[in-house]
Amino acid sequence: MAAVVRSSDGSDPVTETAIRVLKAAAVSVLKCPMALTTMLYKAKKSVVSMSIKTYLDTPPTEEELRAVEAQANAIIGEDAPLHTVRMSKADAEARYGMRIYENFQMPLPASVEELRLAYLPGRALDYVPDGTPMLPSTGLLGGLAITGLKFKNKKKGPEFSFKLTITAEQDAAARSAATLGEASTCEPPAAAEIEAIDNEPPSGEGTLKAKAVAEAVTAEVEAAPAAAAASAASSEPPSGAGASAGDSAEAAAEGKQVINPWAVEAGEGGIDYDKLVRDFGCSVITEDIVTRIENVTKRRAHRFLRRGIFFTHRDLDLLLDRYCSGEPFYLYTGRGPSSEALHLGHLIPFEFTRYLQQAFNVPLVVQMTDDEKFLWKDLTLEDAYRLGKANAKDIIACGFDQRKTFIFSDLDYHSHMYRNVLRIRKAVTYSQAKGAFGFDGASNIGKVAFPATQAAPSFPSTFTIPFGGRTDMLCLIPQAIDQDPYFRVTRDVAPRLGFEKPALIHSKFFPALQGFSTKMSASASNTAIMVSDTPEDIESKVGKYAMSGGGRTLKEHQENGANLEVDVPYQWLRFFMEDDEELARIATEYGAGRMLTSEVKDILIAELKRVVRDHQAAKALVTDETVEAYMRCRALEFDAPPAKPASASS
Incomplete structure (x- = not known):
């Protein structure tokens, strides 16, 4: 029989994993609070007892018990991977508050500065001390049955007793597979995903108990270190990736920030990008990285980089390291066709991608x-x-560059992608997809399956013909930051499939004419300048709809100047005006009140007319035959060093 893996305090991986699965089931079914939920637990042979906090005034009913049991066994049946996330204590508490801690773990030793978190996608994120053994996946538990319930102490909540229905052989195999350290590492999940798992106190019946539990949790949080208390007090309800459509609509109606692949809404203050960086866990593009790109490409950085419009990344520094060592990469971007023509906001990632293709001389798939x-x-x-x-x-x-560019329709190319699409679908559980993308009971099954289709182009084996059979190429994906949830899941899945993680580079949103509370939309034409607009359309839309940050009166404007942060004409010039010196002059004069909004709008109108005119002229040269040439599946022409042997591929 294999040796039993045990930590220094005698805990074993089967028990440690089982209590977290049961807690996840109880949080889901009984709507428990997520923070400081488990009061205590004890194990004797195959029977485990644990006390948890709930908002209930009375013991759970038999029906509720069986629902908790069924949910726990469903999690086990999914054989969901249990990932390890490493974060500093300060970063983890700033992002997740006290949700990562259990009551029995408090107070945390002052010496703990880095946390090991056990992450069950879409279900749970729990602090697990180093040296505590965990199973790599839930399926190794076999199953469990709730065998008893005590409800003597309302402060402690119900005490569940459950028996693990696992054979001796399964138990030995599970313990053999367990680890004291890293199981399957992944990136920290978005704060919104973990917030979406948590539950607020109910209203109506049970409010006295709910209030008592909430107050108890609050008191315990306040007794924790000040930094943790501050972050818990400031955490917001679900918004962004992981929130359902209903949650998003409710949050937007309350003036809160909603950022996900299908909705971008913010309050009057606009998008809080600092919060977005914290929630999504991206890295900021520093001046050093911009300088390095200039040195590597031997050309000036694009204005989007110089001005912080493309502002965060995942593994861009690693991609640059490997590019400089002679390893090739390719670019991947895309378009969801829902309108006859693009608007200027759609051109932002395409213009930047063209710069990257030219600067690095690399192939592109669209x-x-x-x-x-x-x-x-x-x-x-x-x-x-x-x-x-x-x-x-x-x-x-x-x-x-047509020689280096392959544009493909999913409907046409799906047979080439299908193997990788299936691999990705099998590696992502429904719970993980629901947590990342906010699917609910109203989502058709096509929506639930689609993320794998968008993920597949991140891996070079999806393009056997275009890349001449090469599977060693890295991938860089320029995108607006609202698309990050798709590729955060993709990056988590990649190592388990034997693939490289794609690198990402994110842009800020191109604001609507009406301001920064949302992004430009082709479905609301008065928020957008379309690439098909006439010069008269451009003049009319900018004149009528472009929100000004100038003073309400001439006197007020001359005294206080314009608020450049909310002024749409100036912000649009940041995207389209190439001349840095002229842009700086406008900022100085307009910000000081010496230039009027009407003058800035006139400058913007001239810039937009030029951009749209040039685009329309270029498009007029694109025939149906040209489109077919770009969309024909063929070997692309690009310079790259010879492929490395498979054994050397990381």
Whole structure:
């Protein structure tokens, strides 16, 4: 029989994993608070007892007990991976508050500065001290049955007794597979995903007990270190990735920030990018990285980099290291075709991607997600496909090198991607997808399956023909930051499939004409300048709708100047005006009140007319035959060092 893995305090991996699975089930079914939930636990042979806090005034009913048991066994049946997340204590508490701690762990020793967190995607995130053994996946538990319930002490809540229904052989195998350290490491989940798992006190019946539990949790939080208390007090309800459509709508209505792949809403103050960086766990693009890109490419950095419009990344520094050592990479971007023409906000990632292709001399794949728009929008499949071909003309007009660029429709290319799509689908549980993307009971099954289709182009084996059979190429994905949840899941899955994680580089949102509370939308034409607009359309839209940060009166404006942070004409010039000195002059004069809003709008109108005119001229040269040439599956022409042997691939 294999040796039993035990920590220094005698705990074993089966028990440690089981109590976290049961807690996740209780939080889901009984709507327990997530912070400081488990009061105590004890194990004797195959029977485990644990006390948890709930908002209940009375013991759980038999029906509720069986529901908790069924949910726990469903988690076990999923054989969900139990990941290890490493974070500093300060960062973890700033992002998740006290949700990561159990009552029996308090107070945390002052010497603990780095935390090991056990992450069950879409279910739980718990602090687990180093040396505590854990199973790599829930399926190794076999199963459990709740065998008893005590409810003597309302302060402690119900005490569950449960028996693990696991054979001696299964138990030995589970303990053999356990680890005292890292199981399967992954990146920290978004704060919004963990917030979405938590539960607020109910209203109506049970409010006295709910209030007492809430007050008890609050008191315990306040007794913890000040930094943890501050972060717990400031944490917000679910918003962004992981919130359902209903949650998003409710949060938006309350003026709170909602950022996910399908909704971008903020209060009057606009998008809080600092909060977004904390919640998503991205790295900021520093001046050193910008300088390094200039040195590597031997050209000036794009204005989007110089001005912090592309502002965060995941593993961009690693990609640069490997590029400098001679390893190739490719670019991946895309478009969800839902309108006849693009707006100027759509051009931002394409213009930046063209710069990257030219600067690094690398191949590019562009995914047209016509299938996605069919699933999410009121479009026929034929219309989604047609719009994809129409939008491809606008993308080609951005100036991509045809020899190095492959544009593909999901509907046309899916058979080439299907093997990787299936691998990804099998590696991601429904709970993980629900937690990351906010799916609910109303989501059609096509939506639930789609993220794997968007993830597959992140891996070079998806492009056997375009890349000439090379599978050793890294991937860099330029994107707006609201798309990060898709690729955070992709990066978590990649190592388990034997693939490299894609590197990401994120842009800030291009604001609507009406201001920073949302991004520009093709479905609301008065928020957007379309690439098909006439000069008269541009003048009218900017004149009528572009929100000013100037004073309400001439006197007020001259005394206080314009608020450049909310002034749309100035912010749009940051995106489109190439001349840094002229932009700085406008900022100085307008910010001091010596330049009027009407003058800045006139400058912007001239810039936009130029951009749209040039785009329309380039698009006029794109024929149906040109589109077919870009979309034909073929070997791309690009310079790259010879492929390394498979054994040397990381």
